[in-house]
Amino acid sequence: MIRMVFSRPLRGLGDSLAPIGWYLLLAFGVTTLARIALGLWFAGRVAEGSGWIFILLQGLRYDLILQGMLLLLILPLTPLLCAFDATRRLWQRLLPLYLTLCVLFLAFMELATPWFIDEYGLRPNILFFKYLIYPHEVAAMLWSGYKLPIFIATVVLPLLAWATFRVLRPAARGMTRTHWLTGILLLPALILLCGIAIRSSFGHRPANPSNIAVSTDPLINTLPMSSAYSMLYGAYEMRYEGEAVQFGEITESTVLANMCRMTGLPDSAFNDPALPSLHQVLSPASATGPKNLVIILEESLGARFVGSLGGLPLTPNLDRLANDGIWFTDLYATGTRSVRGIEAVITGFLPTTAESVVKLGGTQRNFFTIAALLQRYGYSTSFIYGGSAQFDNMARFFLNNGFATIIDQDDYEQPMFAGSWGVSDQDLFAKADAYFSSLPPDQPFFSLVFSSSNHTPFEYPAGSIEPYNQPAQTRENAIKYADHALGGFIAKARQSRYWNNTVFLIVADHDSRVLGAELVPIVHYHIPALILGAGIRPQVIDRMASQVDLIPTLVPLLTLGQTAPLPTTGINLLRDDLAAIPPHTVMQYGNNIAYRENDDVLIFQEGRAPLQFRYVNESLVPVAAVDPALLEMALSHTEWPRLAYKHKWYRLPAHETDAATR
Numbered sequence: 001m002i003r004m005v006f007s008r009p010l011r012g013l014g015d016s017l018a019p020i021g022w023y024l025l026l027a028f029g030v031t032t033l034a035r036i037a038l039g040l041w042f043a044g045r046v047a048e049g050s051g052w053i054f055i056l057l058q059g060l061r062y063d064l065i066l067q068g069m070l071l072l073l074i075l076p077l078t079p080l081l082c083a084f085d086a087t088r089r090l091w092q093r094l095l096p097l098y099l100t101l102c103v104l105f106l107a108f109m110e111l112a113t114p115w116f117i118d119e120y121g122l123r124p125n126i127l128f129f130k131y132l133i134y135p136h137e138v139a140a141m142l143w144s145g146y147k148l149p150i151f152i153a154t155v156v157l158p159l160l161a162w163a164t165f166r167v168l169r170p171a172a173r174g175m176t177r178t179h180w181l182t183g184i185l186l187l188p189a190l191i192l193l194c195g196i197a198i199r200s201s202f203g204h205r206p207a208n209p210s211n212i213a214v215s216t217d218p219l220i221n222t223l224p225m226s227s228a229y230s231m232l233y234g235a236y237e238m239r240y241e242g243e244a245v246q247f248g249e250i251t252e253s254t255v256l257a258n259m260c261r262m263t264g265l266p267d268s269a270f271n272d273p274a275l276p277s278l279h280q281v282l283s284p285a286s287a288t289g290p291k292n293l294v295i296i297l298e299e300s301l302g303a304r305f306v307g308s309l310g311g312l313p314l315t316p317n318l319d320r321l322a323n324d325g326i327w328f329t330d331l332y333a334t335g336t337r338s339v340r341g342i343e344a345v346i347t348g349f350l351p352t353t354a355e356s357v358v359k360l361g362g363t364q365r366n367f368f369t370i371a372a373l374l375q376r377y378g379y380s381t382s383f384i385y386g387g388s389a390q391f392d393n394m395a396r397f398f399l400n401n402g403f404a405t406i407i408d409q410d411d412y413e414q415p416m417f418a419g420s421w422g423v424s425d426q427d428l429f430a431k432a433d434a435y436f437s438s439l440p441p442d443q444p445f446f447s448l449v450f451s452s453s454n455h456t457p458f459e460y461p462a463g464s465i466e467p468y469n470q471p472a473q474t475r476e477n478a479i480k481y482a483d484h485a486l487g488g489f490i491a492k493a494r495q496s497r498y499w500n501n502t503v504f505l506i507v508a509d510h511d512s513r514v515l516g517a518e519l520v521p522i523v524h525y526h527i528p529a530l531i532l533g534a535g536i537r538p539q540v541i542d543r544m545a546s547q548v549d550l551i552p553t554l555v556p557l558l559t560l561g562q563t564a565p566l567p568t569t570g571i572n573l574l575r576d577d578l579a580a581i582p583p584h585t586v587m588q589y590g591n592n593i594a595y596r597e598n599d600d601v602l603i604f605q606e607g608r609a610p611l612q613f614r615y616v617n618e619s620l621v622p623v624a625a626v627d628p629a630l631l632e633m634a635l636s637h638t639e640w641p642r643l644a645y646k647h648k649w650y651r652l653p654a655h656e657t658d659a660a661t662r
Contacts, residue, residue, distance in 0.1 A: 013186075016082040016178050019171040020075055023099040026164055027106055028063055031226040034110035035059045038223055041114075045517055049220035050212075058212050058224035061200055065207060066229040068197030070102050076190035080183030082175055092175055096168035103164045104157055109227035111156065115149050116227075119456065120336075121515020122590070123222040126234030127337075209233060213605065217517040218590065244352035244642040245591060247604040250635045252643060258636035259569050264581040275649055277567045277640075281552065285561030290377060290444040291533070292502040293370070293558055294436070296489075297345060298482060299338065299454045302511025303526035305479045314468060314479045317487025318506065318528065325504075325532035328573070330544045332525045332585045332596075333510040338450075339392045340588065341509025344547035346370055346448060348568035349650060350641040351588035353606070357645070359393045365400045366651050368567050370551050371446055372402030376655055377560055380404065380445040384432045386412070386452050387422030403448075407431060419459030421452040425485035426461065428452075433489065436498050453485065454478045454512070475512060490532070503557050504532040505550060519603045519611070520594035523618040525587050531557070541573055544583035544598070549573050567650050569640065586637050595634035602626065602634040610634070 039046050039055060046052060078095070081087040109124060116124045200207035209230075213221045222230060256276050260267065269279040303309040308319040309329060334344040339356035343349050346369050349357050357363040371381040382405040389395035389408035398406060408422075412431060415423040422428075432449045439445050453460050458478035465484050468476045486506065493499050508527035515521065529550065536557070549570035556572060571581060584597040591606045601613040601620060610631060613620035644650040 013079060013178055013182055015174050015176040016079055017075075018174060019095055019099060019168050020071065020078065022167050022171050023103070024067060026103050026167065027067060028060070030103060030106045030110060031063050031066075031228075032056075032059065034113065034226070035223060038113065038117075042219065042223075045217055045220055046223070048517075049215035049217045050224075054212075054214070055220075055223050059226075061207070062212070062225045062229055064197045065200050066226055066232070068194045068200075069232070072191070072194045072198070074098065075194060076187050079178050079186045079190075080180075082178040083180040083183045085177065088175060088177060092172045095175075096165060096172045099168050100161055100164045104161055106226065106228050107157060107160050108153065109231060111149065111153050113227045117219065117515075119513060121513070121521075122219055123225060123230040124227045124234075125222075125230050125590070128231050129235045213608065218519060218592070219515070219517065244354040244638075244645070245593075245604075245606050246642065247593070247606075247610065247638050248631075248635045250632065250639055252639075254632070255636045255639045255643060258633055259640045262581065262584065262633070263569060263571060264575070264577060272653065275567055275651065275653060277569055277644070277649060278565055278653065279567075280563040281555050281566050281572070282563050283556050283558050283560035286559035288501050288559075289442075290379070290560050291558045292436075292444055292498060293374065293379075293446045293505070293554060294432075294502055295345060295370075295446075295448050295505045295507070296486065297338075297341060297448060297450045298486070298506065298508045299451050300475075300510060300512035301454060301479065301482070301508035301528060302524060303528055304511070304524075305476070306528045309526070309528055312468075312476065314476055315483040315528075317483045317490070318530065321487075321490060321506070321532060322528075322530055324538055325530050325536050326539055326541060326574070328529040328541045328545060330542055331507075331527055331529045331549075332522070332544070332546055332587060333508065333527050334525075334547050334586060335588045336510050336514040336524075338509045339394075341547065342394070342448075342450075345505075345507060345509070345550055347650075348548045348551040348566075348570050349644075350548060350569065350586050350637060351593070352638065352641045352645075353588065353591045353593065354642075354645075358397045360645070362645060362648070363401075364396060366648075367397075367401050368650050368652055369398075369401045369403075370554070371398070371448070372652060373555075373564060373566070374444075374446045374558075375402045375404070376652070377564075378444060380439060380443055382407065382435065382445070382447045384428065384435065384447055384449045385409070385422070386424065386428040386450075398448075407435065417459075417461040419453070420457060421455050421459075424461055425451045425453040425482050426464070426488065429485055429489035429492075433492055433496065436493075436502075437496055439498075441497060450509075451482055451485070454482045500534040502533055503536065503554065504530075505554060506530045506532065507547065507550065514589070518620050519592050519605065520587055520589040520601075520620075522587065522594065522596065522601070522615060522620070525585075543573065543578060544585065544596075545573050546570065546585040548586075565652055567644075567652070584633075584637075593638050595630075595637050597630060597633065600627070600630055602630050604634070604638060 081091045113123055116128060120127060212224045215221050260270050265279055270276060272278045304311040306315045306318060307313040308322050334340055334351040339358040340351055342358050343356040347357060375381050381403050383398045383403045384407045387409050389406050395406055412423045412427055415427040417424040428451060458473045458475055460478055460481040465481050468480050507529040511524045511527060514524040551568050552570045552572040553574055555564050582597050587594045593604045595602050599615045601615050603611050610626055612623040612626045614623055
C-alpha cells in the first residue's frame with residue numbers, strides 16, 4: 001500500500017521525458033563528433049595546446065551549458081503539461097518539432113564552422129552574428145563563393161531533420177499522462193537544474209569562454225565550445241560593445257602623461273584641459289594653396305601579397321608606384337576588420353575591445369575625423385564606395401562627422417561589373433576620377449575611396465587580368481585585379497588637372513585571413529602604405545609604425561598655410577626627431593590587445609594576467625617576467641581610448657562654423 005502511494009505520483013514520468021532524453025543523445029552526438037573532427041583537423045595544435053582530454057571533457061561541460069539554455073523552459077514544463085490530456089496531446093506535436101529544430105541549429109553551426117575557421121581562424125563568434133544583419137550582401141556572397149558548403153548543407157540538414165524526427169516523433173507519441181502533483185513539484189526543481197547547468201559553476205562568476213582559455217593558441221581555446229554556444233555567446237557580448245575592457249588599474253593622470261610623452265611633443269603643446277590630447281600641427285603654405293587629399297583604402301591587402309614587401313608577386317603596379325612616393329615598409333593595421341581600419345585611418349583612434357567607433361552610439365556626432373578637420377578649411381569632403389554605404393554603419397558615421405557627400409552602389413548607372421559586394425574596383429575608380437574632375441579647380445577636396453573587389457567571394461570582371469592561379473575566383477586573383485584597377489586609376493589621375501595639387505594615400509584596411517596559433521598573430525597585421533603625388537619626394541620609411549600615425553603624417557603635407565588642431569596620439573613619421581620616440585603599435589584581436597614597442601610585445605587577455613613576449617622572426621617568444629615600464633605604457637595605450645570615448649575627449653575644439661551648422 002505504501003509503495004503504491006509513493007509510486008503513483010511518479011507514474012508516466014519516464015515516458016514524458018523520453019523525447020528529451022533521445023534529443024540529448026542526438027545533440028551531444030552532433031557536437032561531440034564535430035569537436036573530434038575539428039581536433040583531428042588541427043591535431044598538431046591540439047597536442048601542443050590543452051590536449052584531447054581537456055577539450056573533450058570541457059566540451060561536455062559547455063554542451064551542458066548550451067542545453068540548459070535550449071531546454072530552460074521545455075524540460076521543466078514537460079511533466080506538468082503531460083498531466084492533462086489536452087495539453088499532453090498538443091505537447092506531443094510541438095515538442096518533437098522544437099527539438100528537431102534545435103538539432104538542426106547545432107548541425108548547421110558545425111557545418112558552417114570549417115569555412116568560418118578558414119576565414120577568421122576561430123569558431124563562429126560575434127562576427128557570424130553581425131553578418132546576419134546584412135542578409136543581402138551575405139546571401140550574395142554565400143551563393144557566389146560558397147556553393148560547396150551550401151550544397152552539403154542542403155543535403156545533410158534535410159536528411160538529419162528527417163532522421164531526428166523519425167526518432168523523436170515515436171518517443172513523443174509514447175508520452176503517457178503524469179500526475180499533476182509531479183508536474184508542480186518538479187517545475188522549480190527542473191528550472192533549478194537547468195540554471196545549474198547554464199551557470200556550470202558554484203564560484204563567484206558563471207562559466208564563460210575565459211574558463212577554457214588555457215592556451216596561447218586562440219583557436220584551441222575555442223574547440224571545447226560548440227559553434228552554437230560560441231555564436232550565441234557572441235550575441236550576448238554585443239550588450240557590452242560600447243564598453244572596452246579595462247585590463248588593469250592606472251590613474252588618468254598617468255595615462256595622459258604617457259600618451260602625450262609618446263607623441264614626442266613637449267608638455268606645453270597640450271594646453272586644453274577639456275581636450276587633453278589636442279595639439280596644433282603646422283601645415284606650411286604653398287604657392288598653389290591647400291592640396292587635395294585622396295585616401296584609397298584597399299580591402300584586405302596584407303603585406304604577404306605585396307611583392308616589394310617580400311610577399312607574392314601580385315601587386316606589380318603598387319610595387320612600381322612605391323618608387324615614386326613615400327613607401328612605408330613596416331606599417332601595421334590596428335585590427336582585422338574594415339571598420340577597424342576606417343577607425344584608424346580616418347580618425348587616428350586607437351583600438352579597444354569594444355566595437356569600432358564607426359558603430360558606437362557615442363561617436364555618431366562631433367567625433368574627430370580627417371574629413372571634419374578639412375571641412376573647416378573649406379574642403380569638399382566625400383566617401384566613394386562600390387557597395388552599400390549602409391554596411392557597418394559607414395554612411396551614418398561619415399555624414400555625421402564631416403563627410404558631405406556619399407557615393408555608393410546606387411549611384412553607378414551602368415557599371416561594367418557588379419558582384420556580391422558591389423561594383424568592380426574599375427567602376428569605383430572611374431566614378432572617383434569623374435567626380436574629382438567635376439569639382440571646381442579652385443575647390444580643395446578630400447575623399448575616402450574604399451575598394452571592395454578583394455573580398456570573399458573574390459569576384460571581378462572576367463578577362464581583366466591573367467590569373468595567378470586557378471580557379472579564377474581566388475584571393476590571389478582578386479588581389480591581382482585590385483592592383484590592376486589601382487594602377488589604371490593612378491595612370492589616369494596623372495593625366496588629370498587635379499594630379500599636381502593632390503596628395504594620395506594608398507593603404508590597406510587590414511590583412512586577409514588574420515589567423516594563427518598566437519594570441520595576436522602580429523605577422524598578419526603587416527600592411528602596405530604609400531603617400532604619392534606631384535611634389536612628394538620619394539623615400540622609404542623603414543620605421544615600425546601604425547595606421548594611427550598616418551593622419552599626423554599627412555596633415556603637414558596638405559599645405560593649409562596655418563596650424564591645424566589634432567587630438568590624435570599618432571606620430572608624424574616624417575619628423576626629424578623620430579629617434580627619440582620608441583616605435584610602437586597597438587593591435588586588437590578579438591578580446592586580446594597587443595602593445596608592441598620595438599620588438600617587445602605585451603598582450604592583454606580579458607580576465608587573465610598580461611603576458612610579455614619578444615617578437616623574433618615573425619613569432620612571439622615568451623619572456624619570463626613582465627617589464628613594469630612596458631606594462632604601464634601598454635596599459636596607458638589601452639586605457640586612453642576607453643577614457644577618451646567615455647569623457648568625449650576625441651573631438652575638435654569649438655569653431656565659429658559649428659553654430660551655423662547647428
